[in-house]
Amino acid sequence: MAGRRIRAAILKKIMRLKIFPEMGQEEELLKEKNKGFRYLVEGKYKIVYRVKEDTVRIELIFDTRQDPSKM
Numbered sequence: 001m002a003g004r005r006i007r008a009a010i011l012k013k014i015m016r017l018k019i020f021p022e023m024g025q026e027e028e029l030l031k032e033k034n035k036g037f038r039y040l041v042e043g044k045y046k047i048v049y050r051v052k053e054d055t056v057r058i059e060l061i062f063d064t065r066q067d068p069s070k071m
Helices: 004-018 030-035
Strands: 038-043 046-052 054-064
Touching: 004 038, 004 046
Parallel strands: none
Antiparallel strands: 038 046, 046 054
């Protein structure tokens, strides 16, 4: 049950990217890769994505309780 609620909340946040693809902040930990990574936070999860032309690509959903170097 909890997993389904978390999944639904993450998907709801991702769906907002259709309307506002630039709404997330730049991901500082991946800035050196120069690929325009951005992120949103939903609960304990960081949704890392990038926008290329008209496409939003989800690159990673990361549990923020983990060591950031694993990202």
